[in-house]
Amino acid sequence: MARRMTGGELTLGAVLVRLEEREREIAVQAETAQEKIAELTALLDGLEKAIGEIRITRKTLLELPDPRPPAPPAAKLPDHPAYQQIMAVFAAADAPLRARAVCEAMDVEIAPNNVNNVRLKLKRLVERGILVETEQGWFTRPRP
Template sequence: MSEDQDPAVWLPPAPEPDHPAYQQIMAVFAAADAPLRARQVCEAMDLEIAPNNINNTRLKLKRLTERGILAETEQGLFTQPRP
């Protein structure tokens, strides 16, 4: 971290999409026939439906969207982009 970065706002880099958590998410989307919300992704991955799990999954979905791996068709609704 350089001197000009504020340590309060510095965040470590996001894990790459080949990280196991992202692989699980992509497997859910590979099997899905419709866009999904973070809660539905949690259910498909057999995670406890708790606010923390849903929020963490939503953040991962947003990261995948930023990278062009997923698309957010409307707020909170994610799908794989069409070729």
């Protein structure tokens, strides 16, 4: 049985109504909080999955053997027979040679024109990586 209270006091029925209203408000807040928790849980699960995938990828990459640099393509010797003769001279040489010494080894007349022609061929072989010029005018095969 509900009692009436006098003055500023609330009746039992009014208190119960206010409690029900407050309970509904709290229930709505709880439902909203549950939805947020579900969203954050899904986000957390996705982030943990991404972390796991990154760890697996890192582990896989670290287990791979070091890649070897690709071998440079073999330098192609020009077709002219003089280049074959020049390379034969360097195959027999144990030290760098000048163009004049190459001419002598090839039994070519030591004339300025001949020496210059051989020097130009030696420079072409350097450009192709077949020979190296260790100092100005001194040519040899590259060391492995």
